Amino acid sequence: MNPTLHNNVPEPMVNSTARVPIFARPFSRGFEKHYSEGDVLFVQRGDERAAMTKHHGSHNVVANVPVLNYLLRTTKVGGNGADKEQLKYNSIDKVLNAFNYFGILNNDMDTGSKWQRLLNVNVRGRSRVARMWKPKERRLKRGDQVWLAFVEKTSSKIQTFEGPNGVREAMADGTTYIEVVPTMDCCDDFKDALYLIPIGIVSQVTMKTPIRGVLNAACHVTEKCKLLERIEVLMRI
Amino acid sequence: MYSSQKRRRIKPFARPTSFDINVVFDIRHYQHVKYGNVISPYFPTAGEPEAFKVMEGEVLMQTNKPSVRRYGDHQMHVFSFANGLEATDDRGRVTGVLNANDGNNPDKASVLAGLKYAGVAVTEFTPEKDIFEQGFVLTLAGLNTIFNNGASIIYPGDILCADIPRAAGAGARKNRALQTGIPRDKLQFITTPYRELKAEVGEEIASRFIMGTALSYSRPGSSVDIVLHRCNVVCTRKASPPAPLITSGGGSSSKKNPRTKKT
Numbered sequence: 001m002n003p004t005l006h007n008n009v010p011e012p013m014v015n016s017t018a019r020v021p022i023f024a025r026p027f028s029r030g031f032e033k034h035y036s037e038g039d040v041l042f043v044q045r046g047d048e049r050a051a052m053t054k055h056h057g058s059h060n061v062v063a064n065v066p067v068l069n070y071l072l073r074t075t076k077v078g079g080n081g082a083d084k085e086q087l088k089y090n091s092i093d094k095v096l097n098a099f100n101y102f103g104i105l106n107n108d109m110d111t112g113s114k115w116q117r118l119l120n121v122n123v124r125g126r127s128r129v130a131r132m133w134k135p136k137e138r139r140l141k142r143g144d145q146v147w148l149a150f151v152e153k154t155s156s157k158i159q160t161f162e163g164p165n166g167v168r169e170a171m172a173d174g175t176t177y178i179e180v181v182p183t184m185d186c187c188d189d190f191k192d193a194l195y196l197i198p199i200g201i202v203s204q205v206t207m208k209t210p211i212r213g214v215l216n217a218a219c220h221v222t223e224k225c226k227l228l229e230r231i232e233v234l235m236r237i
Numbered sequence: 238m239y240s241s242q243k244r245r246r247i248k249p250f251a252r253p254t255s256f257d258i259n260v261v262f263d264i265r266h267y268q269h270v271k272y273g274n275v276i277s278p279y280f281p282t283a284g285e286p287e288a289f290k291v292m293e294g295e296v297l298m299q300t301n302k303p304s305v306r307r308y309g310d311h312q313m314h315v316f317s318f319a320n321g322l323e324a325t326d327d328r329g330r331v332t333g334v335l336n337a338n339d340g341n342n343p344d345k346a347s348v349l350a351g352l353k354y355a356g357v358a359v360t361e362f363t364p365e366k367d368i369f370e371q372g373f374v375l376t377l378a379g380l381n382t383i384f385n386n387g388a389s390i391i392y393p394g395d396i397l398c399a400d401i402p403r404a405a406g407a408g409a410r411k412n413r414a415l416q417t418g419i420p421r422d423k424l425q426f427i428t429t430p431y432r433e434l435k436a437e438v439g440e441e442i443a444s445r446f447i448m449g450t451a452l453s454y455s456r457p458g459s460s461v462d463i464v465l466h467r468c469n470v471v472c473t474r475k476a477s478p479p480a481p482l483i484t485s486g487g488g489s490s491s492k493k494n495p496r497t498k499k500t
Contacts, residue, residue: 018254018380020452045392051454100394123464125254236466
């Protein structure tokens with residue numbers, strides 16, 4: 001027997017998702033070309049080219065976690081004459097003034113252009129995201145809240161780091177830098193964090209637990225982040 | 238003379254994932270301001286009745302004055318004009334005489350202490366014409382496009398707060414963008430990035446006025462896409478380090494709870 005009461009709405013009433021398009025400006029090394037579904041995206045602030053005008057659309061510098069870590073670790077100022085060369089983002093205030101968390105990449109809206117990418121980004125509701133999180137002692141489960149933390153690190157010796165495209169670059173001994181790491185409230189990084197961004201609440205999890213080394217590598221190399229399994233989170237609810 | 242594009246608030250998104258509720262106009266506050274019962278207001282009152290009208294896309298606020306409690310109903314009573322506001326304490330009692338027009342940049346925290354952010358208007362309401370009991374619609378969450386009538390450039394990803402207009406000296410401009418079609422006397426509530434409001438009034442008050450997260454670049458006077466979300470997670474660290482732990486949802490001065498969920 002058919003129900004007598006109907007509720008017609010233009011969208012599903014449960015777990016609906018809001019998405020917005022954003023134009024990503026190209027990096028000289030083409031980092032943005034390798035962004036994939038489930039990447040957590042940040043947008044650079046203070047960029048006037050983000051304005052929509054009559055002559056050009058809004059273009060933003062968009063970075064996923066490996067690219068943001070690369071920018072935080074390698075962008076330098078000074079070094080010409082009197083000034084000593086130092087990292088541009090050497091304090092959390094400078095990082096927060098330069099980058100904003102935006103959302104999670106859903107899909108590419110314009111596959112025809114090789115110069116720029118028009119990304120469709122989840123900003124609210126249900127979203128698939130790379131499984132970058134691992135609790136300290138147990139398995140990831142539904143209802144867990146996942147975060148991104150800005151933590152301060154110091155290189156103990158001459159270290160090499162893989163960049164977003166897998167190329168290794170060296171960092172001098174004793175350099176203090178800020179890194180974005182996935183964390184949960186049971187992890188050490190959560191307690192040491194300079195700043196925490198809530199990403200969402202886990203609603204679907206895969207069975208296989210990733211190993212710690214893979215998760216660490218996924219924070220630096222885009223391709224390794226792409227290989228992680230995807231879970232589902234509810235964002236900004 | 239005017240292009241239709243300039244006069245209209247273009248909404249590129251059809252408010253997906255929105256959460257809407259019915260609210261009613263705060264008619265006691267309206268009568269209090271309109272009929273001159275405010276002795277020494279922070280902002281001047283408005284002469285024309287149109288200034289008290291609620292328009293689509295305006296930021297709505299509530300007061301916690303005793304007059305609101307006298308409604309004796311379970312409705313949310315809201316308004317969209319900052320004219321005639323007074324400085325009050327957290328219990329809604331008028332604390333003293335402040336006047337934004339004296340140019341001394343008085344502390345606006347005491348004015349914000351008497352307000353509560355409510356949401357964004359979806360439908361309009363004319364107090365002298367429309368039916369009070371019927372009310373109008375307010376949206377709390379979801380994608381929306383509103384007018385950046387503040388004085389700040391908004392960048393994608395900025396957390397936005399509802400705010401009162403900036404104080405200005407007598408005869409000086411109010412340092413805000415005027416929206417086409419709104420009477421010049423009307424002082425709308427404005428949008429200000431969280432980081433700026435926090436610097437002015439502190440974390441605790443600023444985090445009470447968080448509206449959502451901006452999704453587009455916007456200069457004052459243009460529209461801004463926003464994802465409205467009232468639920469923000471706020472953390473404070475109990476341990477000794479001097480800098481409090483901050484999250485994107487704002488901060489809190491609460492020392493009893495290590496983690497507090499604010500709604």
